[in-house]
Amino acid sequence: MSQAAHPAPRSLAEALRARDDASLAALLRSRPDLITPVPTDLTQLATRAGTRASVLRALERLDRFALQTAEALAVAPDPASYDTLLGLMAGDAGDETVAAALPHALGTLREQALVWGDDDRLRLVRTARELLAPSPQHPSPTGLGPTVQEATSGMSPGRIQEIVTAAGLPSTHDSVSAVAALTALFSDRKKMAKLLAGAPEPAMEVLSRLVWGPPYGQVTPEPAAHLRWLLDRGLLLPTAPGTVVLPREVALHLRQGRAHRAPEPLPPAVEPAATHSPQVVDTTAAGQAYTALATVEELLKDWDEGGPAVLRAGGLSVRDLKRTAVALDVSEPVAAFWVELAYAAGLIASDGEADERYAATPAYDEWLERPAAERWARLAEAWLAATRTPGLVGGRDAKDRTLAALGPGLDRSAAPEVRHRVLTLLAGLPAGAAPDADAVLARLRWERPLRGQQRGAEEDLRSRLARWTLSEAELLGITGRGALSTHGRALLGAPAPGTGRRTGSTAPGTPRSAAGTAPDTTGAARSTTAGSSAVAGTGPAESSGPGDKLPVHHHHRPAPVLAPLPPAEQAVATAAAARLLAPLLPEPLDHVLLQADLTAVAPGPLQRPLADVLDVLADVESKGGATVYRFTPASVRRALDAGHTAADLHAFLAQHSRTPVPQPLAYLIDDVVRKHGHLRVGAASAYVRCDDDSLLNEILADKRAAALRLRRLAPTVLATQSDPAALLEGLRAMGYAPAAESAEGDVLIARAHAHRTPPRTAPEPVPDGPPPPDATLLSAAIRAIRAGDLAATAPRKPVGEPPPGGEPPRSSSAETLATVQAAVLTGASLWIGYVNADGAASQRVIAPVKVEGGFVTAYDHTADEVRAYPLHRITGVAELAED
Secondary structure, eight states: OOGGGSOOOSSHHHHHHTSOHHHHHHHHHHOGGGGSSOOSSHHHHHHHHTSHHHHHHHHHTSOHHHHHHHHHHHTSOSSBOHHHHHHHHHTTTTOHHHHHHHHHHHHHHHHTTSEESOTTSBEEOHHHHHHHSOOSSSOOTTOOOOOHHHHTTTSOHHHHHHHHHHTTOOOOSSHHHHHHHHHHHHHOHHHHHHHHHTSOHHHHHHHHHHTTSOOEEEOOSSOOHHHHHHHHTTSSEEEETTEEEOOHHHHHHHTTTOSSSSOOOSOOOOOEEEEOOHHHHHHHHHHHHHHHHHHHHHHHHHTTTOOOBOOTTSSOOHHHHHHHHHHHTSOHHHHHHHHHHHHHTTSEEEOOSSSOBEEEOHHHHHHHTSOHHHHHHHHHHHHHHOOBOGGGTTSBOTTSOBOOTTSTTOBOTTHHHHHHHHHHHHHTSOTTEEEOHHHHHHHHHHHSTTTTOOBTTBOOHHHHHHHHHHHHHHHHTSEETTEEOHHHHHHHTOOOTTSOOOOSBOSTTOOOOTTSSOOOOOOOOOOOSTTOOSSTTOOOOOOOOTTOOOOOOOOOOOOOBOOOOOHHHHHHHHHHHHHHHGGGSOOOBSOBEEETTTEEEESSOBOHHHHHHHHHHSEEEEOSSSEEEEOOHHHHHHHHHTTOOHHHHHHHHHHHBSSOOOHHHHHHHHHHHHHTTSSEEETTTEEEEOSOHHHHHHHHHOGGGGGGTOEEEETTEEEESSOHHHHHHHHHHTTOOOEEBOTTSOBOOOOOOOOBOSOOOOOOOOOSSSOOOOHHHHHHHHHHHHHHHHHHHSOEEOSSSOOGGGOOOOOOHHHHHHHHHHHHHHTOOEEEEEEOTTOOEEEEEEEEEEEETTEEEEEETTTTEEEEEEGGGEEEEEEEOOO
């Protein structure tokens, strides 16, 4: 479409009005805050697109080159031509790479309504210009200072004439023409070169120090001769007592026309730092995935009877986190990651009791029953979408309070986006390739420079999130040896390398074609009209218009990348990842290897019934590729307390051991069984009874029993004021093996009590602004905006007195009824003012169908549906003009 096809827009609203639906959809998709709520018309959309909060959010989502383009427009004349912008970006020499990439960057700014106007009158949205233009309080990233006109605004006319004369220009009759002449001199390369040829060498050194910014410097009341030479000719202009500035035009001449010292049209490449066999990567990742499952199970098993207490401010105490780290045999930051992961997956929560504690949720029991691969997939999916950030644990919040695991203040809305982007960059490498972490960070900083700025020596949050993503993905088994695994690719919805790509969106600043493939990269064309996209949701089209003078250059652009999947598609991708992982996980074993030193070796993961019994019967001594269990008198007694008999234990070991049951182990079990239950403890507060009165005499004579305060009630019964639990522990500490009994005299079976919270849902991620609208919402919103714009801009025939100030029409009830009835007969559309039941006034364009019972039934162009309106709520009516 040529530039001559439409008149030049005079405002952003007119530029938006000239867009097609596809281009409006692209704008609303890239800036979803504009659609919440849906604007009533295009004028309101333009107003909202120019608000400070919305513009700042849009600028934060620009890549570095698009942002550099906006910064160049902020220091260019308003309006500026495309050739002026090209000169600021590519310089006088003309950088071909910059020139080739500029149309796309400008198209991105146009698509997001940050720039409007044709190529001969490009305008940066006023709010964006205010944010990016240089000022003493907010220096421009370009390092440029004010223009000659801005710097001389408070200067006396006499002083301006002195500068003009010293610069070799004829004097003028007024300051305006003098400033214009000085500006023209500084903007003329040949005349400026001639002027600077006579500058003292120290003066040129001063200019070289200021040329790339900051442009401000200090001078004494009696400046040196070389500084006086610069001040006399306006090459330095005073801004305050003792402060001078290098005018923008002078700096641009010294920079050879470039607004930026180092334009970055191409993103930093993410190259492989190491390459491994894909099979090795998948095997390593699968091994770590199994370890992740075992770690989460161990954590939940440790909290099975009720976990740590909840702090008053929420979260785990530092002491409880340390205990958890020791129990899991990991560092505290890694322990915080596993705790937060289980919480994000909905497996643990607070129980809500008066003495509030963390505990497993009912969902944990369901999770345990699933196959290992499905359990891993649930953890991985929860991690990918979670906004809670375990890496912040131990840090400080804005009020200098320590951030606790499971506590408030750990949500970072950018976390899911950064995780997905990092994994997408890994997916773009060949199978088995692991990138260098610094290359990944450099790429992320190019894609979001405003969000990725360095603040002093502290690394920005986005970079820290990326580093945490790389380490957490390795812990979780999504990557292996730093490379994305096959099941990790499936989790993202990415096909294997070389089999094509699913491109739901593009890299920041990357257009897409209708098919989702990489766009044409010739770079010859540039966008000439706002809204030249061909398909809804695609990037800005680049069409060549009259007067284009750019040469054709082949250049590279960021490759299309994977978009975050909608929930339904993510569920399918997660299931596919589980299917790919399942064959790589070790099969659970149904046996152990018993050894003569009272240990058992599990050479791999054990089936759940075997593992559950063995956890009660023995203590875990060491972990690793094989788990070593140790049998002790206390562990055997624990199994007996849980209701197992000697016969059960012997049969269990014989059934599940690939080696004969060692004699020492059999003797240990029989010896503990022989003593177990010989003493009986009940409530008196507590009592001890035994058929062997000599054994009771022995207990009474033992000095260690003094603290229990025992007394004989009968030859075979001792009583105490201690509770039964304390009595049991005291006798066991003395070397006896008492058993608890019920009020009926039966032996009590002490099984572990599994404490569960009430049903809990997993924490909802904190969104990073409004969610991107789906196709249905976009279509409905665009129809509503178009209809509202029609109502606001359509030519009208006023009935009676014209409405003041363009407000909705006012007409009497009789006039309203007569006009509506006539429109029913003629099929005409009407413009009405309407007040709803809440008192909100609006304008609508309707096509009346019938009038009956005090209501008019009409097709509402604004809502794109048939509605019934009470006549008494219509404030006025006017016919639409025939044209």
